[in-house]
Amino acid sequence: MKNDMKDEDVEHVAALLKTMSHPIRMRILCLLQDNELTVGDLRSEVKTSNANVSQHLTILRNKQMIASRKEANYIYNRIADKRILELISTMKNLFCPAK
Amino acid sequence: MKNDMKDEDVEHVAALLKTMSHPIRMRILCLLQDNELTVGDLRSEVKTSNANVSQHLTILRNKQMIASRKEANYIYNRIADKRILELISTMKNLFCPAK
């Protein structure tokens, strides 16, 4: 149980949390827990514009947290890293008990 | 395993992650996993000024993540919320495997 997290790891984890620390991105990740969803799908659940949802998706995609699949003229987004699912699950258990 | 996290919860969790998402604050929390430490102690482990460490501690204290105890002319800081410890532990397991 040492505290021997390398500087590199600290930077990495901090960057990861930073990406997840925006309410809209957090909501998006939660919504993608079970389903693949498009910008339009997400936009109807999150109170902002399509352009803004798209921007947040780009941020998540650049950090490899989600991946996208194009089909016809829709783009389906999904969680790309299972560890994100575990992390969200842990946080829900710890901080959203009444559920 | 529903995705029924309330808006309120999303906001709360996002704010929490945001507080943890700065490398110096992340490092501070890790260092406080095992010990109570002063500004000076922390400063020697983190490459920045005492004033800057103090500022970050204030941010963490305002979010109830750490608590402080004054003794003589030192102030000892400790983790105030065990869930933070669990969260850090989970993140270490998930994202810092080689350890």
Add this chain to the structure above:
DNA sequence: CCGACATTTAAGTATTTAATTTAATATCAT
């Protein structure tokens, strides 16, 4: 090809965050 729809990109502005420097407060030892 044209129009409708889904998504992305770009530009511009506003807001937030971070770090540095400097000054202030408090406690101890002498």
Add this chain to the structure above:
DNA sequence: ATGATATTAAATTAAATACTTAAATGTCGG
């Protein structure tokens, strides 16, 4: 009380983020 150390507070500057609007790209159906 004086000086030394530890911590906090305030103010400034610099930098990163976020949102809006409008234009651009790409794909389908007719």
